[in-house]
Amino acid sequence: MRPSFCLFFLLFSTAIFAQKEREKYPEIMNQDWPNLQKYQEANAAISEPPVAVFMGNSITEGWVNMHPQFFSENKYVGRGISGQTTPQMLIRFQQDVIDLQPEVVVILAGTNDIAGNTGYSSEKMITDNIRSMVVLAQANDIKVVLSSILPVYDYRWRPGLEPVAKIKSINSWLKDYASENGLVYLDYFSKMKDDRDGLPIEYSEDGVHPTSAGYDVMQPMAQKAIQEALENQ
Known part of the structure; x- marks a missing residue:
């Protein structure tokens, strides 16, 4: 033949x-499984590199919608997409983070993986995807802030998963990985948890997504972490 x-x-x-x-x-x-089209026009409209890009899910997207001045006044850019899991974020990391050439990326990811939004995810699957985002950032001279997963006692759309132990385990990995690799660990969990290791009502109406008061707690923590990354990495 x-x-x-x-x-x-x-x-x-x-x-x-x-x-x-x-x-x-x-x-x-x-x-478009990773929703690459969502920020294409916004990315094209950016005229100068931002100080920081916040990569995340609905928590990040809601933050931009609820407190837009926090982002605009500090030259931060939000690239959160509701419902997304770490493999989806990893696919769009080039377009929505690297191509924008920020000084810092703030990664807040993992809670939707635990909730099973795109199917079952083991802890290793989640941490491997986060590790891959870090490697991509560092290869492009972008400093990294690794955020803890926020406290969740129960997911209303997936009740009964009992996510607390998995969240705490992944957060422990994030903290250790950040320490071992010279990254900044941003510990929202310890600051915001209640006695059940969930989000208290004053910070969240549904136990997952922050209220305006919840974001008020997160904002100075994020600013401090970004400044630390700029100075020390």
Whole structure:
């Protein structure tokens, strides 16, 4: 069999397979799973590198929506997407962090993985994705602030998971990893937890997402962590 015919056959077979997969899983094959389109226009409109990019989920997105001046006045940029898990953030890390050339990235991730938003995630799966984001940042001379996962006693959309132990274990890993690699660890958990290791009502109405008062607690902590990263990394 001639090489040219083999190549044609391989390409033809691949095309047929792709078409069958598209017909079998139309929603999956056609969707923008990491939501790369969400910030494309906003990214293109940035004229100078920000001091810090906040990479995260709905907690970060809600922060920007609720306290926009905190970001604009400090030359911070929020790149949170509601519901996202660490593999989705990792895919868009190039576009939504590296390409913006910030001095610092503040990573707040993991709670939706624990909730199972994109399927089961082991602790190692979560920490591997976070580690990969750190490696990408450091390879591009971006300083890193690793945020703890916020306290959660129960996820209303996935009740009964009992996430406290997993959150505390991942936070312990984040703290150790930050210490071992010269990163800044931002410990929201210890500052905001109640006696059940969840978020108290004054900081969250649903036990997961901060209220304005919750963000008031987080803001000076984030500023201090960013300044520490700028000075010490």
